[in-house]
Amino acid sequence: MDVIQIERLEAFYGDMQALFGVSLGLRAGETFALVGANGAGKSTLMRALVGLVRDRRGHIRLGGEELIATSPEQIARAGIALVPEGRQLFASLTVEENLQMGAMNRRRGPWDLEAIYGLFPVLRERRRQMAVTMSGGQQQMVAIGRALMANPRVLLCDELSLGLAPVIVSQIYDSFARIRAEGMSMIIVEQDIERAIAVSDRMACLLHGQVTLRVEDTARVDIDALSAAYFGE
Amino acid sequence: MVWVETVLNGIFLGGLYGILGLGLALVFGVMKVINVAHGDFIVLSAFIGVFLSAAVPGVSPLLIILPVVAIAAGLGWAFQSVLMNRVIDSDDMLVPMLLTFGVSFVMRNIMLETFGATPVTLEAGALSRASFQVAGLHLGVLPVLTLAISVVLFGGLNWLITRTEIGRVIRATSDNTAIARLMGVRPGRIYALVMALSLALAAVAGLLLAMRTSFTPSSGIDRILIAFEVVVLGGLGSFWGALLAGIALGVTQLVGFRFDANSGLLYAHLLFLAFLIARPNGLFGSK
């Protein structure tokens, strides 16, 4: 069975509808990529899954448990963690304090401070520094570490590469091998299509709040169909 | 010598003013709400203190502080959970403040109805008259004790906020409430806790102040005015800034009093006004 099942998900900002019946399933241990143009609704989907977009309809089932009417804090406890777009670290907290915030739910699992410092050794050196004074790449590491500290069943990553140099992006994605090895199921949003194809098992393309293409095996992706789905031609 | 004593007494009083502002600053720092009823909670605590010390005569007023602080904390928790949390997510920042304004009004009238308008003081007995001499200076025990309590409270709150898990959660909630919820934090609970802390501090200040000067159900206005000046002078959200601002106001008030016995808080308010013009972002704020 899928870890997370999304069925006919709709999301609204006031009168404006941003998602129109999105259905997706995430298999245990897989990495699923979401691509799409600016404003397609990728972040809205991520934020609806964790309850930050409150006005939502349809079904979100985590291991069979319905979460569509659940508060963000309960969803967090149920086991979905988000690395938000733009990192959104706590500005008055140090690196280590930011990481500790991730563990507030006391969910058990392989990820604790030691494991995060093992994954990103630079964070150990800087653990007493205010998180927002670090470089963009290091801040992204804190954001990933903070989400992992929750030992979630599903990890959502929204545009990790935003505003980062390509070398740094590669370093960050290198760490994903370790995260996958621990059995994490992930949905990642990525603007860079080649990168998305490289890191994911399956993917979907979103446009105007709807799924316009599903790729069941990213090793055999039809680039023409993908670019048509991406730009809506 | 008289002048040194005056300045020292101003510093002692200023510590108290600092705590008046501290509770207000804490709530503003975390929730971005100015609790207009802060002064009325201070006065209510003082009335509860007067009531308790009449009920159990002979108990030192310093011991009375403990139950009153507990009651004030409970009131703060209830005030936040039952009333404030309903409007705290409002898009309009004025809504929560208007609610505190309404609560202030209701509280003042209930207190007038219950306790009447005659000024009362919290009888501190021998303690209020006790004094000692150092280096030729004549100092009261109560004022010195007041400053000591202030410094301990400032240090304690600073420790709580910067060193403990609960402090970390309070800071995180204040930084980014939505993201804190993604970590499982229930903001309503944190807000209730912060309001409980704020009113507990208010209670200490209220009782210590009630031992020095008489008060009526309408004294809340004077109290919140000082609290407000302390918060703004100290720079919004700065703890130690609030203590220094309180001291600046206390010293100005007592020195002003030496020149002009009828001045009351006039010079303290003038100092505030002058600072507001010179440094709109507070003592330590960036220009």
Ligand SMILES: Nc1ncnc2c1ncn2[C@@H]1O[C@H](COP(=O)(O)OP(=O)(O)OP(=O)(O)O)[C@@H](O)[C@H]1O
């Ligand atoms: N807070 C908001 N209030 C109102 N409308 C919003 C809000 N956030 C997003 N939208 C709108 O919802 C639609 C989807 O936005 P969303 O941020 O989900 O897109 P995205 O795919 O993540 O884009 P990007 O690649 O730029 O991050 C857009 O039309 C956007 O303008």
Ligand SMILES: [Mg+2]
């Ligand atoms: Mg986005």
